[in-house]
Amino acid sequence: MDRKHSKLLEMSEDIYAEPDMTKKVKFNRGEMKERIVDIYVSADTLRDGETSTKREETADTAPNNGPGDQHSDRNVSKNSSAERDQLETKYNNLTKEKDQLQASYNNLTQKRDQLQTRYNNLTNERDQLQTEKAFLKMRLTNLKRTCPEGWQKFESSWYFLSTETKKTKTWKESREDCLERGADLVIINSDKEQTFLFNLNKRLWIGLTDSDIEGTWKWVDGTPLITGYWYYPQPDNAVPTQNEDCVEIRNDQLPLKAWNDLSCDSQLNWICEKAF
Structure with a gap:
């Protein structure tokens, strides 16, 4: 704090200090007027100083909205747009891959069903051949027998x-x-x-x-x-x-x-x- 402000604070303290009622004081009217004027001037000066100080503090802490900040906002907006486009491209690629996998899955399912049908047919043919084999074996056994009497x-x-x-x-x-x-x-x-x-x-x-x-x-x-x-x-x-x-x-x-x-x-x- 500079000397000017210190003096003003001392004067303010003197003004608001409680008077000692036990002492008798004589005032010179001219001096009183001058002191009153000084007090008002000093108070105004103090207010101006505080206002200036607050203005400086506000200026230090307030965001800078000048041309440089506007350029920064444009950069942020541009980066966000680029990220959005990248995400959109990635989403489209994933969707395409999903569709390809679904088509591949459907083809494999169809082939599996065809193989299952073929397997069932082969199983039936095998069973029929086994039945025919058993029948032929029985006939061969019967052929080896001699005819019953009559x-x-x-x-x-x-x-x-x-x-x-x-x-x-x-x-x-x-x-x-x-x-x-x-x-x-x-x-x-x-x-x-x-x-x-x-x-x-x-x-x-x-x-x-x-x-x-x-x-x-x-x-x-x-x-x-x-x-x-x-x-x-x-x-x-x-x-x-x-x-x-x-x-x-x-x-x-x-x-x-x-x-x-x-x-x-x-x-x-x-x-x-x-x-x-």
């Missing part, structure tokens, strides 16, 4: 021929006999098999009927007739019954033209077949 072998089947004339049966009874033997009435699949049966030289029931639908001939396993060995003009569903729904092989015709439709209640020999 049976004879031809190609891949065994045949049981009823030979006693006194034991002729209806078509239904003949089939029941075959079923009891673990077989069924014969199903003819080839010219060779037809010729083999014809050469047995008997009238025989075979496993063919149209008892369900007239004119629709089916084998006992439910399969439709494809190749027939009828002798002319059979089948004719002839009188008197007009109910000839079962088929026999006649032994007085040609080997491949020997079938005749007949009433199922007629009594004939029969032939059973058991495939192995």
